[in-house]
Every structure is written in structure tokens, then in C-alpha cells.
Amino acid sequence: MADLLWRRATTPTGRPGALAGYRQLLAAQVRSQLQYRASFAMDLVGNLLLTLMDVAAVVVLFRVTPVLGGFTLPEVLLISGLANLSFSLCDLAVGNIDTMRQYIRTGRFDAVLTRPLSALLQLVCGDLALRRLGRVTQAVVVLVIALNLAHVRWTPARAVLLVVAPSFGAVLFGSVFVAGSTVSFWFIESGEFSNAFTYGGRDFTAYPITVYAGWFRKAFAYGLGFAFVAYYPALAILDKPDPLGGPRLLSWSSPVVALAAAGVAAFIWRIGIRHYRSTGS
Known part of the structure; x- marks a missing residue:
């Protein structure tokens, strides 16, 4: 299928059109997933409901304590909303790298490497799971509710940060996804190893690092940078000093x-691409 789409995406002179190739791959994925609309709708709703479990876990914790790590329920929901939105955007865009x-x-x-397209982008575009839009929707809803409950004092800078923070959080998660999946070049059965950092990082960022x-x-918050996905942006949006004593610049x-x-x-x-050796199959 990918080879057929690539041939269709060539220019009239026979030269490949890279952008057209990616567009064809994505369009084919969208068409295939919308063939059975009822099944797609059920998958979409199912993904939305499953991610509500993360929010439910936060609410349950506050049934036994009024403050968690120096943060109230609305503040933790804001952190959780930013974290889940960042991860959901990443999972929608590059989650397919897990199949490497x-x-x-x-x-x-081997076939991926023979095409004049970026190997990484081929893997990403090869199976875009639109059902993950349910997770993105749920994260946006939680974030809006948290912002209303937290009574944020808005400034232009905080408004811009609210918009860009999930995108940069998604970039950070995506970097961990790619780096973790690259381990497969040396150890094929490395799924659990990489999941410890990708999905483990998602759970880590849903709560204050305090x-x-x-x-x-130190390892997860600063070594892997997960503190900068939701915790520090939330501090800036809330205009709240860091309980750990960090400078405001970190926010x-x-x-x-x-x-x-x-x-x-x-x-x-x-490095992984250069060290790749074909299976010979």
C-alpha cells in the first residue's frame, strides 16, 4: 500500500514529491478508519472514557486530603489537564512509533529504508489512530474546567503559555517516544523498557513533582525534563511560587x-539508523 501511494505521489517528471507522499499516506489512513463509522465512534468514545480514569484517580486522592504536595484540587487538575493534553497530542502524532x-x-x-522518504515520518504516518482524538477532547475539557475552578488571573503572557505549553509538552513526550523506540535497533524486545519512560512519564507528569x-x-523531573511538561507551566499560569524553591524562570x-x-x-x-542491520528476511 505504501509503495503504491508513493508511486502516485511522484511528480510528472518522475521525481518523488515528499510532501505529497506523506499526504497520501495520511489520507489513506483517514479513509480506512472512517469506512466503519459506528466502530470508529465506539473507539473514539472508548478512548475518551478510559482516559477519564486518570482524572478519577486525582479526585479520589482528594477525598482523603485537602492538599496534595502543596496544591489544591483545581491546581492539580490543571497540572493533570496540561499533562494529559500534551501526551494525547503526542500520542496522536507520533504514537505509532511504538510499532517500530x-x-x-x-x-x-528494510522496505521503509528503500523509499526516498524520511524513515521516521513514514513510521509516524503509517498508522494514524484517529480514535486518539477522544483523549485529546477529554484533556481539553478537563483543562477548561480546571482553569475555571482555579480562578486564574489572566495576562497576555499566561494566555500564550497556555496555548503553547501543550505543544512543547507534546514535543518533549515525542522525543522520549522516539529515543525509547530507537533502542529497538539494538534490543528488539525493548517495548517494556521504553514504556517505562513514555507511559510512566505520562503518569509522572499528571501530579505535582513535589x-x-x-x-x-531528580531523574524524571529534571533528568528527563518531565517537570517542564505541566508542573512548571502550571506554576506560571497560576502565578504560584515553586514549593521546591526553584527560580521563576523555570516556569x-x-x-x-x-x-x-x-x-x-x-x-x-x-545513530540507530546508522547501526541498523537488516534481518535478511
Whole structure:
């Protein structure tokens, strides 16, 4: 299918049109998933309801304590909403990179490398799961509710941060997805290893980092940058000082951290591609 779409996306002179190739792949995925509309709707609603479990867990915690790590329920919901929206956007855009180990095991990755398209973008575009839009919708709803409950004092800077923070959070999550999946070039059965950082990072970012301690907080919050997905942007939006004593500049550092993470992930990916050896199948 991908080869057929690629041939259709060539220019009249026979030269490949990369943008057209990606567009054809995405369009084919959308058409195939909308063939059975009832099934698609059920998947969409199911994804929405499943992610409500994350919000329910937060609410249950506040049944036994009025404050969690120095934050009230509306404040934690804001952190959780930002984290879930960031992860949902990432999962929608690049979540398919998780399938790379299947491509390597079966030899299908060889075919990916023979096409004059970016191998990474082919993997991302190869199976766009539109049902994940349910998670994005749920995260937006939770975020709007949290903002209303938290009584945010809006300024232009905070409004801009609210818009861009989920995007940069998605970039950071996407960097972890790509870097974790690259391990498959050396260890094919590395799914659980990478999931510990991707899905584990999602759960980590849904709560204030003040609830964690010791090396665990240092490794995940600062070493992997997860504190900059939701915790520090939420502090800036709430105009709340960091209970850990960090400078206010950290609350506005998400773009820098996300772009740095993307650079590291791209470097790791290039190393993995260069060291890839065909399965011979």
C-alpha cells in the first residue's frame, strides 16, 4: 500500500514529491478508519472514557486530603489537564512509533529504508489512530474546567503559555517516544523498557513533582525534563511560587527544554539508523 501511494505521489517528471507522499499516506489512513463509522465512534468514545480514569484517580486522592504536595484540587487538575493534553497530542502524532520493533522483527523496516522518504515520518504516518482524538477532547475539557475552578488571573503572557505549553509538552513526550523506540535497533524486545519512560512519564507528569522525592524526582523531573511538561507551566499560569524553591524562570523554560530534548532524540535516532542491520528476511 505504501509503495503504491508513493508511486502516485511522484511528480510528472518522475521525481518523488515528499510532501505529497506523506499526504497520501495520511489520507489513506483517514479513509480506512472512517469506512466503519459506528466502530470508529465506539473507539473514539472508548478512548475518551478510559482516559477519564486518570482524572478519577486525582479526585479520589482528594477525598482523603485537602492538599496534595502543596496544591489544591483545581491546581492539580490543571497540572493533570496540561499533562494529559500534551501526551494525547503526542500520542496522536507520533504514537505509532511504538510499532517500530515489529517493523524490525519482520523485516518491514528494510522496505521503509528503500523509499526516498524520511524513515521516521513514514513510521509516524503509517498508522494514524484517529480514535486518539477522544483523549485529546477529554484533556481539553478537563483543562477548561480546571482553569475555571482555579480562578486564574489572566495576562497576555499566561494566555500564550497556555496555548503553547501543550505543544512543547507534546514535543518533549515525542522525543522520549522516539529515543525509547530507537533502542529497538539494538534490543528488539525493548517495548517494556521504553514504556517505562513514555507511559510512566505520562503518569509522572499528571501530579505535582513535589509528591516525589530523592533520586526519582531528580531523574524524571529534571533528568528527563518531565517537570517542564505541566508542573512548571502550571506554576506560571497560576502565578504560584515553586514549593521546591526553584527560580521563576523555570516556569517559562518549556520551549527550551522541549527543543533540546528533540535535538537529543534526533541524534539518537541517527545513530540507530546508522547501526541498523537488516534481518535478511
